[in-house]
Amino acid sequence: MKKLLTVIRYECETSFQYIWVFYLALACIIPAVSGIIFLLASEVGNVNCLELNSIIFVSIVGILQMKEDFRMLMQNGFTRTYIFLGTMAQFVFISGLMSLVDTLLGTALRVLLSGYCNYQTIFGSLYGYGHPAVLGWLWLFLVYLLFSSLCFFFALALNRMPKKVSIFIGVAAGILLILGASVLFGTGPWDSFKHRFAALAAKSFGFMADGTIRLVYPLFLLLLYAGLLNVCSYLVIRRAEINDPAAKSIFSLE
């Protein structure tokens, strides 16, 4: 247990510094961009949904987890199960902290900028601003957790796959996406299916047919997806190896 706590501490402590570097960069870039817009157009630039930057940040953390932390912890003799548990703790820590900061920041910006512009948060623009702040934080937390888990899973899967297989899967996924989009947005015999799919998708995001909003559905759905992705990640990481690239290239030449 002591060793596991050390791994969790390593994961959280080393990522903590980057969170503040990220917010510091954001605090410099956003006013600078707004200032340039104000000088050029003589109006206050409409800055909205700053949480999108955090989504990109947690996604990068998810990808880098495999490249940096996994190797470092393997070097130090930890098992894959410990590394996985440490990673989960890191995702929860980063998502929890950043969603809290972003929720507070969003609320503050809405109040502070009320005289200049109508600042929108992602959660507020989707579900309105009448919900308790804790629900907004929980939703955002699960969104960040989902994105970090998704990117971690992709990084793990790509690491396990031969290059040709990953290219094939990428192309196949692209074709499926295009076909799916053409079915969804086109007209044809799929219309009744499309309507049912749209209704189900709206319901799963909490928008009920009678116009009410039930946040419990998206919260449950996000948790379910993140959980499923992490179960898949665990199954992949259990077989993840660090092979000597020199040895591998020698063997592949023979």
Added chain:
Amino acid sequence: MNAIQINNVMKRYGRVTALENVSFSFEHGKIYGLLGRNGAGKSTLINIIANRSFADEGEILIDGLPAKENMAVHEKLFCMSAQDLYDSSLKVRDIFKWTDRFYDHFQKDLAFEIAERFSLDTRKRFPALSKGQQSILKLTIALALDVPYVIFDEPVLGLDANHRELFYHFLLRDYEKRQRTIILATHLIEEVANIIEEVVLIDRGKFLLQEPVESLLERGYCVCGPEDALEDYCRGRHVIGRDALGAMKLAYILGKKEELPHGSPLQISNMNLQKLFVKLTEKGGL
């Protein structure tokens, strides 16, 4: 049993067999040389021992405990890898700090002392170090960690002669203080010949031999002289290699050294470990 036991380990990369039914053991309290040519399977075997890679078949036991995915062996084994696995965002002193937290028996003061002797700047981040300095960082951690089994995979990669000597000095000083198993996987055979007690030789994924250096050197010798006399001498003996030096012919023999009859045109000389290694692996097996 206090040892690293390697039992029937097999590893394949696609259709190529990197390790084929390898079985032997590293006993506690000895300095081993794990020798083999490039691509012989040394690093693959080390990665399997260190749980970084998995064997397709067979198992590794450390003091009787399975090495695969087992935290119970965490304080027993440390592997200094030739690969760069350290977090690129950390400074050297932070890597020491985290190693101290990860292991119960890391001697942080000793690590800083060794780093100072090697003139390693502990304020630098890992990628900012030269190849030699990166090797110094890795071997510093391995030397300062008090675990029963330490594996050094190419420890002196990129090190100049002075730093190599300093490493061997620290290695022997450490071994005198606390007897433990040290496994050196290196290409610089002659440099470690006087340090290692026992040799494990791997060639083309197969285990060739495990023998104390002394007895191995006693068994290997070189005979030179005119071709006819040499052929007569070699008949029935285990010749592991041949060379020619002008009209003189040389034969490298493995076996019990016997006195030459009086007046024989042949001469017998000893072989060094490197020559023996080259001849054994040239032939592709015993």
